[in-house]
Amino acid sequence: MTREGRAKAAANLSSQGIDGLVAIGGNGTFQGATLLYDEHMIPTVGVPGTIDNDLYGTDFTVGYDTAINTAVEAIDKIRDTADAHDRVFYVEVMGRDAGFIALDVGIAGGAEYIAIPEIEENFEAIRQKLTTGGRQRSSIVVIAEGCFNGGAVDLARRMSEFVHLHYRVTVLGHIQRGGSPTARDRVLAAKLGSAAVAGLLHGELNVMAGEINNKVVLTPMRDTWEKKKAVDNSLVELSQILSI
Template sequence: MKRIGVLTSGGDSPGMNAAIRAVVRKAIYHDLEVYGIYQGYAGLISGQIKKLELGSVGDIIHRGGTMLYTARCEEFKTMEGQKKGIEQLNKFGIDGLVVIGGDGSFQGARKLTEHGFPTIGVPGTIDNDISGTDFTIGFDTALNTVIDAIDKIRDTATSHERTYVVEVMGRDAGDLALWAGLADGAETILIPEVDYNMDDIVNRLKRGADRGKKHSIILVAEGVGSGVDIGREIQDKTNFETRVTVLGHIQRGGSPTAADRVLASRLGAKAVELLLNGQQGQMVGIESNKLVSHDIDEALSREHTVDEEMYQLSQELSI
């Protein structure tokens, strides 16, 4: 193996740049040439490919987003699109590929491997919804962004004696809501993995009010439903003044935390090692602070699960 490529795909996450930097510098350290593929799989198909040097990734470890940009690509889901991508890789003499992204990105990496092209996946998504790793790149930064926002919202909730519903990202996974809710003492946490009962929420709020509680924070993962609709229903059933904040894409931005920079650096370097060792169709991850690798098929086939003990603890501490 003499040349490898690297691309980012799907939703951006803080730490992707640190992972790109690690891939490039680890590869060059081992006398490999590295090519950056811009605009994800769409850029792969159209040949937006450029050789990267050591200086190409200087001063990016602290920056959010991705210097390679990212895009969704419906064409790459087709056999024809996948073959076009491989043609471009062969045109540039690229022998292996590192794909940084989430579930959809891994689907593309799996297809490339099925066509015989060596590909390694690096999990980068703020949702923390990839099986085979304890944490994904970007989760810790997004978590701290959410916590900071809730801290500020709680100040206002306290001052105005209101109930606040805060909607965070997490279409299929409630990790962001659960961890932020536990860290910030949210009174109620709604996540996709656990059914909720509105009467239970209302009764909890009323019990709090009866003992003199003046405000409450309810955290909702977007996969549960609209925070606006949930807030409206709560106000109708309690007559408590209720406000809703949808944090949106602010959660994806910002300078990555130390934890995400280190994680991204370790995972990016590990991906290069796997390619050098002749591995393909694998994803890298971290479990109990040890770097691991799993078959991408296995990771994609396993359903994401939430930490039930942590969820139960959040219920017990918010009585």
């Protein structure tokens, strides 16, 4: 949003008698909300709503649980055809800069390998995983869209020189953004939405309502994108153990 656009938005809020704003979204939304506050003193509290789960200040974002359940359901179906036809499937999930979706989905779906942006790309490790030690003939590799220059398509093409099995690429794409919300997402949205309104009523300014260790917390909105949220290293280790 341009400076002129923000000024117009502030004027519209004022003309409608709106003196506080609940911003629902990810880092782009919160950056815009912060500018509205800095330039026009619009009281704002954020609610983390992004399937990427990459916002600092909350364990989970609204929409994440629905997205990973949608992806796991798809991978379960893909596993059936992979086993039936002895194929390698490269499944690309969302996560340009963060591997939360790929990591959870890969573990839940029993992937033979999971590639995420937080871990250095290792083509050789994938090749060995798929070809060494009597590897089962059908395999599933889960790739976050931010990995390898061309995502799953590029990885599959390069890997076909070493893995002499039929392969398919499935890009789940925006299917992860739709669907009926899970119960967990609905409860989280209710808790954080309520906390956001309470924050506005109590004069909390330019913060995000999140949940950490099952407790609602307020985090300065700028921290949500300036500070890096790390993936759980224990889950990375678990994924490597389970794929042996």
